[in-house]
Amino acid sequence: MENFDVIVIGAGSGMKVVWSALDEGLKVALVEQGPPGGTCLNNGCIPSKILIYPADVISTLKDAKAVGIDGIISKVDFSLIMGRLWDLIERARKSSEEVINSQEGLTRYKETGEFVGDHMLQVGDHTIGAPKICIATGARPGVPPIPGLKEAGYLDNVSVLNLKKLPRSMIIIGAGYIGCEYGHCFSALGTKVTLIGRHPVVLDDEDPEISAIVTKVLSKDLTYAANYDADHVESDGEKKIVFARNLKTGKVDRFEADEILVAAGRRSNADLLKPEETGVETDKKGWIRVNKYLETTKPGIYALGDATGRYMFKHTANYEADVVSDNMLRGKMRENDTHAVPHAVFTHPQVGSVGMTEADALKAGLEILVGRAKYADTAKGYAMDLEEDEGLVKVVVEGGTGKILGCSIVGPDAAVLVQQIVLLMNTDTGDMGPLVRSQVIHPAMSEVIANAFANLESPSLTTLKH
Numbered sequence: 001m002e003n004f005d006v007i008v009i010g011a012g013s014g015m016k017v018v019w020s021a022l023d024e025g026l027k028v029a030l031v032e033q034g035p036p037g038g039t040c041l042n043n044g045c046i047p048s049k050i051l052i053y054p055a056d057v058i059s060t061l062k063d064a065k066a067v068g069i070d071g072i073i074s075k076v077d078f079s080l081i082m083g084r085l086w087d088l089i090e091r092a093r094k095s096s097e098e099v100i101n102s103q104e105g106l107t108r109y110k111e112t113g114e115f116v117g118d119h120m121l122q123v124g125d126h127t128i129g130a131p132k133i134c135i136a137t138g139a140r141p142g143v144p145p146i147p148g149l150k151e152a153g154y155l156d157n158v159s160v161l162n163l164k165k166l167p168r169s170m171i172i173i174g175a176g177y178i179g180c181e182y183g184h185c186f187s188a189l190g191t192k193v194t195l196i197g198r199h200p201v202v203l204d205d206e207d208p209e210i211s212a213i214v215t216k217v218l219s220k221d222l223t224y225a226a227n228y229d230a231d232h233v234e235s236d237g238e239k240k241i242v243f244a245r246n247l248k249t250g251k252v253d254r255f256e257a258d259e260i261l262v263a264a265g266r267r268s269n270a271d272l273l274k275p276e277e278t279g280v281e282t283d284k285k286g287w288i289r290v291n292k293y294l295e296t297t298k299p300g301i302y303a304l305g306d307a308t309g310r311y312m313f314k315h316t317a318n319y320e321a322d323v324v325s326d327n328m329l330r331g332k333m334r335e336n337d338t339h340a341v342p343h344a345v346f347t348h349p350q351v352g353s354v355g356m357t358e359a360d361a362l363k364a365g366l367e368i369l370v371g372r373a374k375y376a377d378t379a380k381g382y383a384m385d386l387e388e389d390e391g392l393v394k395v396v397v398e399g400g401t402g403k404i405l406g407c408s409i410v411g412p413d414a415a416v417l418v419q420q421i422v423l424l425m426n427t428d429t430g431d432m433g434p435l436v437r438s439q440v441i442h443p444a445m446s447e448v449i450a451n452a453f454a455n456l457e458s459p460s461l462t463t464l465k466h
Helices: 014-023 038-043 045-067 078-101 177-189 208-218 314-330 358-363 379-383 414-425 433-437 447-454 459-465
Strands: 006-009 028-031 106-109 113-117 120-123 126-129 132-135 139-141 169-173 192-196 223-225 228-236 239-246 252-257 259-262 266-268 301-303 342-345 351-355 368-374 392-398 404-410
Touching (some): 006 014, 014 028, 014 314, 038 045, 038 078, 038 314, 045 078, 078 106, 132 314, 169 239, 169 252, 177 192, 177 208, 177 342, 192 252, 208 392, 208 404, 228 252, 239 259, 301 314, 342 414, 351 414, 358 368, 368 447, 368 459, 379 447, 392 447, 404 414, 414 447, 433 447
Parallel strands (some): 006 028, 006 132, 028 106, 132 301, 169 192
Antiparallel strands (some): 113 120, 139 266, 228 239, 239 252, 368 392, 392 404
């Protein structure tokens, strides 16, 4: 057996742990069967946003007609868009590989590893072990067992990046963040998109008011088949047909397109590791169990990122890599702070959120105040001709203390605007005092944030008004 000080499984955010271990002078093994960079670089955040940005440009041009600018989109060069996407991925992969291969003290294994004993992995022909192990294996697409789906053929968030030409039509199964982002992307580029979802609204995990706005606006560009569950799939020549059951009426309807994109959630890669062989427990869905220090049920083995199934965002995985580095390598007892985990959905309109929703806070039994403000009620919102019910900021504050519990935003630049709230929630007191005391640039969209806090009321009053 080859012995190491540290083994890191996964070359996405796990690389931060690798570099930290090397900085400590430790002998490190990196187990990664695929290219470095993890989901974010290879088939997640970065490539999807390179695809989505051209869609945003097109949407902006279409919306500009309302303010007197009538532009014409003469061509969508899908080959150029995909070429830029792959150029960045391949350059980043090559650069990372060169750095990894030249690093002293680091041994790279390019096979899938399996636990075969106490702190012990079988990786190809090699058996390796270490007292400290970090699992950063990420997740993969969850594919529901829909009869006929495999035979007809489908795309997921990985294979969709291999498209050579823009599909004329596409059915997307799943109305979560991946479905909504790609629904916006392909519909704006010119594909006829049908989004099939089980719920009355898209993004049903968001605050209901936010979900309702996204559903309304996004439905202008694509067809949202609400309250449907895919029943089976068939092929008819070059067409693919999804038969979906209406969850309200029980009727099975037919949806037809050139391509099917499955965006029905994610599943853990942990099962590939056989973690039970080393005493690492998973929950009933296969996600690795960790405590507040990100240590698994096996002492000395930690896990981070999507492998735990909790906050599946690249920025969170990077943060958790720092926590693991402190606790596993430096002997600290640093808790994983989850009170202000932000996220964004880059659909049309954009969504940004952090912390608790109103429903979360009420369920927790907290005394709260809720503030709302519409984009349209600001000078900048009027300048952009944003409609009354198409842009909203909603904040949740603890009564008495002014501590910010959460914020949900839908509208242009929501991901940028919500970061102001993230920063406030990470101050020493986490309250709204700095914002109340600050001057806010006029006219700028950030005024809508200040307006939301100025409109704080009890939930009962805001419910009556809205």
